[in-house]
Amino acid sequence: MSKSEVHTSEDQVNASRRSFIGKTAALTTAAIAPGLFLHTSAGARDPSQAVTDKVRWGMLIDTNKCADGCTECVSACNKENGLPDHGRPASDPQWIRKVKLRDNLTGRETNLPMLCQHCEHPPCVDVCPTGASFKRADGIVMVDRHVCIGCRYCMMACPYKARSFIHETITEKPTHAPRGKGCVESCTLCVHRLDRGETTTACAEACPHQAILFGDLNDPNSELAQRLKSEPSRQIRADLQLNTGVRYTSI
Amino acid sequence: MKKMYFREWAIESPKYWGILAFLGLFIGAAALSVLYMEHEGHYVTGMNNQVVWGTPHVFAVFLIVAASGALNVASIGSVFGVKLYKPLAPLSGLLAIMLLVGGLLVLVLDLGRPDRLLVAMTTYNFKSIFAWNIYLYTGFMVIVAAYLFTMMERKANQYTQQMGLLAFVWRLALTTGTGSIFGFLVARQAYDAAIMAPMFIIMSFSYGLAFFLLMLIYTFKAEGRPLGDMILHRLKNLLGVFIAAVLFFTIVYHLTNLYVTENHALESFILVSGGGYTLAFWVFEVFLGGLLPLAILFHPALGINRNWIVGAALLVLLGGLAKIFVIIIGGQAFPMALFPGQTVIESSFGDGINGQAAQYMASLPEVLLGFGGVALAIAGTLVAVRLLKFLPRALDDESLDTQVAKH
Ligand code: SF4
Ligand code: SF4
Numbered sequence A: 001m002s003k004s005e006v007h008t009s010e011d012q013v014n015a016s017r018r019s020f021i022g023k024t025a026a027l028t029t030a031a032i033a034p035g036l037f038l039h040t041s042a043g044a045r046d047p048s049q050a051v052t053d054k055v056r057w058g059m060l061i062d063t064n065k066c067a068d069g070c071t072e073c074v075s076a077c078n079k080e081n082g083l084p085d086h087g088r089p090a091s092d093p094q095w096i097r098k099v100k101l102r103d104n105l106t107g108r109e110t111n112l113p114m115l116c117q118h119c120e121h122p123p124c125v126d127v128c129p130t131g132a133s134f135k136r137a138d139g140i141v142m143v144d145r146h147v148c149i150g151c152r153y154c155m156m157a158c159p160y161k162a163r164s165f166i167h168e169t170i171t172e173k174p175t176h177a178p179r180g181k182g183c184v185e186s187c188t189l190c191v192h193r194l195d196r197g198e199t200t201t202a203c204a205e206a207c208p209h210q211a212i213l214f215g216d217l218n219d220p221n222s223e224l225a226q227r228l229k230s231e232p233s234r235q236i237r238a239d240l241q242l243n244t245g246v247r248y249t250s251i
Numbered sequence B: 001m002k003k004m005y006f007r008e009w010a011i012e013s014p015k016y017w018g019i020l021a022f023l024g025l026f027i028g029a030a031a032l033s034v035l036y037m038e039h040e041g042h043y044v045t046g047m048n049n050q051v052v053w054g055t056p057h058v059f060a061v062f063l064i065v066a067a068s069g070a071l072n073v074a075s076i077g078s079v080f081g082v083k084l085y086k087p088l089a090p091l092s093g094l095l096a097i098m099l100l101v102g103g104l105l106v107l108v109l110d111l112g113r114p115d116r117l118l119v120a121m122t123t124y125n126f127k128s129i130f131a132w133n134i135y136l137y138t139g140f141m142v143i144v145a146a147y148l149f150t151m152m153e154r155k156a157n158q159y160t161q162q163m164g165l166l167a168f169v170w171r172l173a174l175t176t177g178t179g180s181i182f183g184f185l186v187a188r189q190a191y192d193a194a195i196m197a198p199m200f201i202i203m204s205f206s207y208g209l210a211f212f213l214l215m216l217i218y219t220f221k222a223e224g225r226p227l228g229d230m231i232l233h234r235l236k237n238l239l240g241v242f243i244a245a246v247l248f249f250t251i252v253y254h255l256t257n258l259y260v261t262e263n264h265a266l267e268s269f270i271l272v273s274g275g276g277y278t279l280a281f282w283v284f285e286v287f288l289g290g291l292l293p294l295a296i297l298f299h300p301a302l303g304i305n306r307n308w309i310v311g312a313a314l315l316v317l318l319g320g321l322a323k324i325f326v327i328i329i330g331g332q333a334f335p336m337a338l339f340p341g342q343t344v345i346e347s348s349f350g351d352g353i354n355g356q357a358a359q360y361m362a363s364l365p366e367v368l369l370g371f372g373g374v375a376l377a378i379a380g381t382l383v384a385v386r387l388l389k390f391l392p393r394a395l396d397d398e399s400l401d402t403q404v405a406k407h
Helices: A002-031 A034-043 A072-081 A123-127 A153-157 A191-195 A202-206 A223-230 B013-040 B055-070 B072-078 B083-109 B114-122 B129-152 B154-183 B196-223 B229-259 B261-273 B276-298 B306-333 B364-387 B397-406
Strands: A057-062 A096-103 A109-115 A133-135 A141-143 A212-216 A246-249 B342-347
Touching: A057 A223, A072 A096, A072 A202, A109 B342, A123 A133, A123 A153, A202 A212, A212 A223, B013 B364, B055 B072, B055 B083, B055 B129, B055 B154, B055 B196, B055 B306, B055 B364, B072 B083, B072 B154, B072 B196, B083 B114, B083 B129, B083 B154, B083 B196, B083 B229, B083 B364, B129 B154, B154 B196, B154 B306, B196 B229, B196 B306, B196 B364, B229 B261, B229 B276, B229 B306, B229 B397, B261 B276, B261 B306, B276 B306
Parallel strands: A057 A246
Antiparallel strands: A057 A212, A096 A109, A096 B342, A133 A141
8 A cells, every 4th residue: 555655754754853853852851950851842843833723633533443352552552652561450551442342222342442532622631730731732632740740630530531640650761751650641642753743643553454543633634634524423422522632433 | 894714725744745646656657658658659559540539538528628617616606696606716716727737738648749749839720620729728727827816816806707707708618619629520420510519518517516526525524624515515416407417418419310310320339239339328428427426416315425425426527438438439439431322341441341330449558648637637736725725714504604694
């Protein structure tokens, strides 16, 4: 498929860009107090270009394609973001998880990945006492790990149980995903990739069945917007009117 | 005008230090628990990513709610002008502050990053009811402290009534704020109810008064200060009324939930099939914490016996903890309705597989932290009454009679 070829060449370009930015970021961290790092990295996507609301990142998840028993997206996310596995599923962080459902009436089974839905009106941001939970102009909902006090109110408020509290000391810390014990985190839509100019997330890239389509909801020409226009899709818990950035087909 | 005299709490030193040392054991155990939990991380507690608020929150909310209720006695005296209650006002205000300090400390020490408290105090998100509560709490302490000052400093006496009124209004806001923390969680079925805020107010009346009664009886008895039946019986009758009101609100809360079909599963979880939560509800909250103390307090013989009154007040506190446990932890354990009409049959994140509740088992350090907060509130109160004139010299029927008559 020609599409995958395009991806490869893009990836090569990005790989070199990534290593360059990695070095710059490392230098910046060394020079400035660590507390300032997050702000630097958030602005570092491309100095000439600020995060704008012209873009709204989102996803369409095709549950018909999502395969029973497959956890490629989950593994890719864990690897990309360095999520630890202590063998304690109740308290280990999970940014994306596989859920299998059975319809109570028809018995039809559905598989889908569940993750932060990047709500337009995120309850987690509303309740956060310190403002550590925030929504970027491009629709990505994140936690500023330098301001989060670990009160977990956002976890109580999120209708999708999308967030994890870091229950244990962190040993592995990727530079692009600074994190620490006692704070809350959730899916960032691989913001570090997007800020480097890449256009997809680790999970979408890893899905062997193309069940996850990532893109710009605001760009009418994007494949995402096109498919959302032509195919029926829905938001989970649409009754809450959060206008989620992640949509699902065939639930 | 004859003045009611106040005096420091003058029990013998060894006894005083003995009590403080005893309470210190609990406070020390709590401190060790905090060090342990913060060092290891929260995985050593019963809390996890499904039940994110555990036993410390039960204690913290309980103490904070009780704090505003403890101020009631003072309000009845200064705001509603019931003279009989006026001598009790200083202790009432003091206890309110101390309970709040105890509760907040438990809350703060359970944060993932208690070291960032300064961040919490300086960075606000004004949309967050949690952030509003930080103001409500600090404001409460300042106002009640000022109120105490107007009571205890003769020159400031003329402002007591106004300060009392302000403190009263503030305490209503404070409990509404605490209740609203839950009322605003639209995603969680158990909390998404407007009745939460008024229910918390009435709960605070009950738990605060129970605490107050216990402290009053204890401090007076330990020192041999006269405490008459007249005042005691009024207070215990009032407690009875509050207990009944809490029961009433509990019934209304569950009935309104039962009226809405989508809440039936939640209700049957709490009321019938929830295991520990069902047990906590019926046995501890309703029976031991409600019906039994109600029966004791209004029983013609038991209701006038001091030991039984103490027992009833302790039961109210036990029931209060159980009630908040059911609300906070039961409400989280019950799976959220993510996919109406569908059953989750597989998930690695405990999404209520086949309707199963999330697991939570209170751990020892959490419980110790909670009791540490209670011990701190009591110890703080005892130290203050020892150092300053909070307790009236006598509350026997005779001196109260002359006091009320003379005013
Ligand atoms: S899904 Fe949850 S964590 Fe993500 S934006 Fe919405 S409320 Fe916040
Ligand atoms: S845990 Fe952190 S991000 Fe969540 S509400 Fe509290 S301070 Fe905000």
